Amino acid sequence: MTAAADLPRDGAELRGEALHARLSRTWDTPGDLYARLATVDHKIVGQRYIVTAFAFLLLGGVLALIMRTQLATPDSGLISADRYNQIFSMHGTTMMFLFAVPMGEAMAIYLIPLMLGTRNISFPRLNAFSYWVYLAGGIMIWVAFLLNVGPETGWFSYVPLAGPEYSAGKRTDFWAQMITFTEVSALATSVSLIASILKQRAPGMAIGRMPLFAWAMLVTSLMVVFAMPAVMLASSFLIADRLVGTQFYNPTEGGDALLWQHLFWFFGHPEVYIIFIPGLGFVSQITETFCRRPVFAYPVMVLAMVSIGLLAFGLWVHHMFATGLPRVGYSFYTAASMMIALPSGLQIFCWIATMWLGRPRFDAPLLWVLAFIVTFVMGGLTGVMVASVPLDLQLHDTYFIVAHFHYVLIGGMVFPLLGAITYWFPKITGRLMHEPLGKATVALGFVGFHTAFFPMHVTGILGMPRRVYTYPAGMGWDTLNLVSSIGAFLFAAAILLFVLNILWSLRRGRPAGPDPWAAPTLEWATSSPPAPYNFPHIPVVTGHAPLWDEPGDLPVMTGLRVDDRELLLTTVMDADPEGREASALPSIWPLIAAIATTILFIGSIFTPWAVVWGAIPAAAALIAWFWPKSGDVPPEPVIE
Amino acid sequence: MRRRAALTALPLGGCAGIQSAADGAGRHAAIVGDLFTLFLWITGFFFLLVLLFLGWAILRRRSDGTAERGMAVTLAGWAGLITLGLFALTIASFFTDRWLAAASAGREPPLRLKVTAQQWWWQIEYLDPLPANRLRTANVIHLPAGRPVEISLAAEDVIHSFWVPNLAGKQDLIPGRTTDIQLLPTRVGRFRGQCAEFCGLQHAHMALDIIVEPAKDFAAWRTKALAPAPAPQTPQQKADYAYFMTHQCASCHAISGTPAQGTIGPDLTGVAGRLSLAAGTLPNNRAMLQGWIANPQTIKPGSRMPTIKMSGAELEAVTAYLETLS
Amino acid sequence: MMRGWRFTGDAAPLPTHAFGTASLTWWGVVGFMLIEGTGFALAIASYFFLMAQEKQWPSGALPPDLLWGTIATVVMLLSELPNIWLKRMAEAERIGPVRAGLVIVALFGVALLVIRGFEFAHLNIGWDRNAYASILWALLLLHTVHLLTDFVDTVVLAALMFTPHGLEGRRFVDTSENALYWHFVVLSWLVIYAIIYWVPRLG
């Protein structure tokens, strides 16, 4: 055992280039395939997550274009009923489970450790495992879809339609198993994010000084922890009904179709806030940087985010107003659904106040925020409309609702996401995106979006129900649907423009340097792209906006080992330094465990025995993943 | 009618379709339409405020040291305004609920119906204490104007949703549960309802026709519908009748007063008099009827109506016989 | 240009492992306990939701036999004694008692898994008979999965403590947190035991 004193540490005696070389050797991920598959660097896993989730956005978008082409004209025979049902089910499933939730988490995996001033996410191997399971789930459902075994009962799969009698074959089984994949990965990442945000903040970054994006991800991760089990339980019951003949949803044997709806929407509504709250985090960071002042009324913003997170669990029944439950119960859910408009309204006020008080610079990210504000407020207001029971009984399951949720999901999450990618692209790649092209993308995106989705409000009021593969002519829906379809292609063009901008900027974007936007948060204190170890020394925070509060040299804390991967742990409330924790070394076992889990999950679609026999290799992989390798760096003496 | 005109004057202008929530041909739909107008004005007002504040924040001249205190007070004011607005909307919604519940108060006793939804068509039963007055039909509801209607809803297979936007809001039909819906048609006319809960392959073709007519027309229609189907006279009619009764048609469909008593498919009593065929999919004329019988799977792929191998003459016989059932 | 650094603190003297909320893995274990606790709560809510639909509960069968369920509860509570002792020994970082404690808890795990086999055999109804049977089997299976996973964890940890790796501070933290998770398994069982065995009898 080497004595604690003479272990190499960063500090006065080891700094600058020597420190960089020494730390790089400890933290770097070599280029060979094995190292790339075994990496646990949050930046590499984060980039993979972002690229994969964005790819699913594009795939889901293509499905949307096919749907709009089919619906552009009445009585269109372009696509058969069965094909259209699979396409709209896959569009919903891909966008909700494979793009929206994972993308919020992907950006957090990349950004949170950098924003908090630490070297890696808290459970790096669990995080790598989460990505592999997510990728496997996405590939499984898309391969099933291309083999004509895609889901056919919508992204919500109401029983008894999704039950064993009315949805024969393996289609709904693949959908239900895909839920298991994406929920396992979302839960794993959330636990990592919660631990990172609570325990690995830079010294001095008290809970009240955290960046708003960190608050957004803390609230989102806690919501994932309490919401996802509901859909895992519901989908497990559904798979059991379909494969081993349990009777959870069989109305004639004591089961109940509404058990599925209650469990699904208890997850479903928090899910849409799990998708939307990271968007709030993006908007707050962009507004702060481009208005050159901290967001107005920080405590109000935080309280609003937390109250949205809590309220989201109390209003799932507003998805079930038409199912004939007792009316007095409904008025409670109307009030709860209305109340959630208050915190959102206050946040909108605070962002605009930040622009009012600050000196806004209207680059592309801030333009996306403006597009977000205009679109999201309209979406929120239509949401207030459908919170009222009588109105919802007319508008539920019509195209009015399709318009509403695209306003709050595309407006509320995709616009801020595109702004966030433009904002953090220089930090991730070291090059700025093309600014004029960025502005053009915002304009085209905004116009395309509203051309596509505003007419749907009117189509819905005119009585067009959702999820119809065609509609008769002469109902007053014809021109409205045509306009929506044109708008959909315009919006797709904007997304294409965005992708081209990214591809062009990767090679020929202007070099960005560490802090191109003069931003306040810690990730802009290190190089672009950041070194494998993020920060040579752990920064110390003295205020809300670390880089603005310390114009000169940045205060830092030294003393972390450089020969082994080590992080600094701080207390939950005040972030006082509390301990040093060894960060997990790269390992191939998370990938192998993910493969074993995938085989178990897919096998269990065909035989329940796969759960029993598949559990053995999965357990073996997990044990090998946990078992310390003898070749590790010498541990510190046991009793200090 | 004054308020109705106010509603249609809104940007929703040309909204008086036969399947439109903004038309308000039923008392319930009219009340909800007014609530929608109130919501539209209040939410529009708030949206305008946000746009003004945003525009001002973008265009204003930057002057340093502007008071943050003023902004904090404005924030408090904004919070109060939102709370007030939400409170008003919640109260309006709550009272609308009460008006809807009491919409049929003080009127003649409601007409009782039972609607059973199946994969992709509607079975309609007019309930009556006297068994002789009970009437079963499919995909069409005749209603007397001005008389309340009480419909009990049930589903045979999966979840459907009964929705006639011109008359009232929707209500799901759930297997294993019975739900109900109240209507009060006020304006005579022809309306269209459609299933609003995704229910499988042919969810898009699961509509029904609602015909609101004066009370005496309704009574005339009802007595004619209750009468058994006219017996065949001419030898040709007898041959058509014989073919229909001895082949697959009779095992799924029912025609009152004939040996055809199948309850798997829609009731065909008086099918010739209906406005549309195959749950609102096709207009009801001889060519469409023949095309539908010949090959239903091309019109409604996945429909439970199978493709029956028939020669031209047999097809002609079935079509001719059904044409007599008006 | 890259900013300069100003040294204001040294982290070298800080400990490399700690118990309770100071440990990172503690938050991980608590996170997973929250997830599984929510899963249990929702399964129990489904049980009562289905019960409310039925006129006769349990429908179509006698309630599960009390014998094996009660034995499981007693053994579960008994297992808490070595478990609490193990947690205290782990936090005192005494390798001898920790090794013994882990083996004892692992043996309790074996006994409980065997008893659980008998419990499954005495539920008096097959899972495919009706909704009551399905949710009954679901609750018992859900708890058994957690019992099994924590048993495997305990065995792996016990094996680890007999190797030189066992002497590292972090392993004591892992043992302490595994004992915490065992508390969760026992607590959740008490709730499920009351529901599966007593609600049908009292309801």
Add this chain to the structure above:
Amino acid sequence: MVPTRIDAHRMALAEASGFRPQPDRRIDWFESNAYEIGQGQQLYDQFNCSTCHANGGGDIGPALMDSAWTYGGRIDQIAASIRDGRPNGMPAFRDTLTEQQIWQIAGYVRSMSGNVARDAASSRGDTMANTEPLTRIRQEPVTVAGRVDRSATR
């Protein structure tokens, strides 16, 4: 090759229903396509087969889930039984069901004894049925008058 009575019968069948089958393509189709078997399950309920056969356990009519078949257990033989009826009680459904419906019900009947593709049968119907889930039952060999009919077991 002189067409045997069965082949002639099968050709007539093909003509009647407009299928252009090779000799056994339809047999494989209706024993492995989940949609067809699902439709057969719903038709089994709607046309009240359970009145005589219960949910496969047998009542007035013979059991359908065991291995004993009086008139042949191959799917085309079952279809023939449904179409033409059988002595002492089995009515002919020639004019009540279409050819496809007859084969769909025959496919579902085969699934009751586990003689369909493993992943084609759905576990249960949304009806009251005191039978084992169709995905968990053993495959019963088809025996006609005591002798196992090789051609009928998948």
